[in-house]
Amino acid sequence: MLSSYHVQIIILSGINVIMAASLNLITGYTGQLSIGHAAFMSIGAYASGLATLLLGFPFYLSLFIGALVASAFGVLLGLPTLKLKGDYLAIVTLGFCEIVRIVILNMDITGGAVGLRGLPKETDLLTVVVCVIITLLVLTRILHSRVGHALIAIREDETAAEGMGINTTYYKVIAFGVGAFFAGLGGGLFSHFFRYIHPNSFDFMRSIEQLCMVVLGGLGNLWGSVVGAVALTAIPELLRASADYRQLFYGALLIIMMRVRPEGLLGTRSEGFGIKSKFFRYSGWKKKGEA
Amino acid sequence: MLSQQLVNGIVLGSTYALIALGYTMVYGIIELINFAHGEIYMFGAFVAMLLVTIYKVPFLLSLLVAMALSSLLGVTIEFLAYRPLRRAPRLAALISAIGASIFLQNLALFIMGPRPYNFPSPFERRVFNLEIFAISQIELYILLISFFLMLGLHFLIMKTKLGKAMRATAQDKDTAALMGINIDKVISATFLIGSAFGAASGVMIGVYFRSVSPTMGLMPGLKGFVAAVLGGIGNIPGAMLGGLLLGVAETMGAAYLSSQYRDAVAFAILIVVLILKPSGLLGKMVQDKV
Numbered sequence: 355m356l357s358s359y360h361v362q363i364i365i366l367s368g369i370n371v372i373m374a375a376s377l378n379l380i381t382g383y384t385g386q387l388s389i390g391h392a393a394f395m396s397i398g399a400y401a402s403g404l405a406t407l408l409l410g411f412p413f414y415l416s417l418f419i420g421a422l423v424a425s426a427f428g429v430l431l432g433l434p435t436l437k438l439k440g441d442y443l444a445i446v447t448l449g450f451c452e453i454v455r456i457v458i459l460n461m462d463i464t465g466g467a468v469g470l471r472g473l474p475k476e477t478d479l480l481t482v483v484v485c486v487i488i489t490l491l492v493l494t495r496i497l498h499s500r501v502g503h504a505l506i507a508i509r510e511d512e513t514a515a516e517g518m519g520i521n522t523t524y525y526k527v528i529a530f531g532v533g534a535f536f537a538g539l540g541g542g543l544f545s546h547f548f549r550y551i552h553p554n555s556f557d558f559m560r561s562i563e564q565l566c567m568v569v570l571g572g573l574g575n576l577w578g579s580v581v582g583a584v585a586l587t588a589i590p591e592l593l594r595a596s597a598d599y600r601q602l603f604y605g606a607l608l609i610i611m612m613r614v615r616p617e618g619l620l621g622t623r624s625e626g627f628g629i630k631s632k633f634f635r636y637s638g639w640k641k642k643g644e645a
Numbered sequence: 646m647l648s649q650q651l652v653n654g655i656v657l658g659s660t661y662a663l664i665a666l667g668y669t670m671v672y673g674i675i676e677l678i679n680f681a682h683g684e685i686y687m688f689g690a691f692v693a694m695l696l697v698t699i700y701k702v703p704f705l706l707s708l709l710v711a712m713a714l715s716s717l718l719g720v721t722i723e724f725l726a727y728r729p730l731r732r733a734p735r736l737a738a739l740i741s742a743i744g745a746s747i748f749l750q751n752l753a754l755f756i757m758g759p760r761p762y763n764f765p766s767p768f769e770r771r772v773f774n775l776e777i778f779a780i781s782q783i784e785l786y787i788l789l790i791s792f793f794l795m796l797g798l799h800f801l802i803m804k805t806k807l808g809k810a811m812r813a814t815a816q817d818k819d820t821a822a823l824m825g826i827n828i829d830k831v832i833s834a835t836f837l838i839g840s841a842f843g844a845a846s847g848v849m850i851g852v853y854f855r856s857v858s859p860t861m862g863l864m865p866g867l868k869g870f871v872a873a874v875l876g877g878i879g880n881i882p883g884a885m886l887g888g889l890l891l892g893v894a895e896t897m898g899a900a901y902l903s904s905q906y907r908d909a910v911a912f913a914i915l916i917v918v919l920i921l922k923p924s925g926l927l928g929k930m931v932q933d934k935v
Contacts (some may be wrong), residue, residue, distance in 0.1 A: 387736055441739060445874070449867075449871075456906060605748025605749070606744070609741050612740050612741040
């Protein structure tokens, strides 16, 4: 019915849906630009891989452990740095991604520059589909809860949100913790699918790729992330575009989307992503509630 | 040994300072991290390398040509990717900047291929051996060129009409515009100067390490930004200080701790600075307005 090639594309799309949806929680809904999401994927992939290889844990337990470890790093990174605003935070997430890559590259237990090999192939179509459904379900529930409303309030106007009694740092840490958890889950699925992982598989470009999926689908729209992830995984595969073209395309895509349709394919226009700039005052265009 | 590492660090740091100046000037005026700055650095290095190897142009002349062409590239990027987004949410401009960076880097990979190119050094391999440290001719050139560029920038900002306009725009755009300053021109001039500095840094690093490649801008670009943040973003003397400190810290870290973690040093410094003093060493704390 389905050839193994098609199954592989579907599995990859599923993993990317998980990655894009979890990044959307952080960047799209909470308005905190993260350009180091691959770091959490990397941590999840290595933690679950090592749990399987060294500790002999069953697959599902390893997946859960990978996600949990990634989440712990998300909170750890979140606690001190989330007081930072917009662009600073973006750079710190980038720096974090680089540090994670360099540290894993130089550690013995992770296989260093050789990579981690010999993982059992456990990830199958059913597991991925179930994980995608769980991810989307949990994220939807969070977004429709009190927490979700707080996150969106932070995106719209952080100062106002704080004025309304929202503990912004607390909620931003939650966004990072949950986002990192599912990114770790995606990483675990990734490592048990390819059976081999290398620190350089989770570099800056992968983070950008995930950001592209979120931006294409729509910042702050969960279904947009599904569409964006599937489109950016399946279309290049089906067109057999080479990797060089693909990244060139990603760069152009980001610029063009921001100019033509910054809300993405499915998104709705938001009043503001993140922080006010002096420019908004200069242009004479005022945001709601800005004096 | 220590003094030698210090000299190496200062040479490296002065190139970081040049990159950091581009970031800090742009950030001071439009509050945007110009992610494509690292690619301008790479573009400048390529232009100079091609001029020197193919057309046998003298080094200093090709440096100037590279700076001029890179300025044009910087202004073009601003015009195409940033200017249409001035009234858009801030995140949109930042994503567009990342897009510009990725696009240029991959365009270079596409045209030039992933293989690094050799940049033949126009300098003799002369090393001046002083009592406490040795410095090669090229290192001396890097220090001198950086010094004069920074001196020139200081003069431009403090003594000329354009510099006055830039300072006014950085302080308050509305009032500057009311005083008859053409904001668009000031922004273009900022990108022009910043890009020229970034390109100068790229050319010098290219000739120092004798290698030019499409991805060479990524790491120095990030480190230049770290240097700008370290000194206090938007602050011009801060960028110079931050660049030098970062260069020295990195060289010391590589020499005395572990060379494998060389690149991690910069990011560790960044995270520590942002936690302890987000406004940087020389920056002023800005209160968030409602």
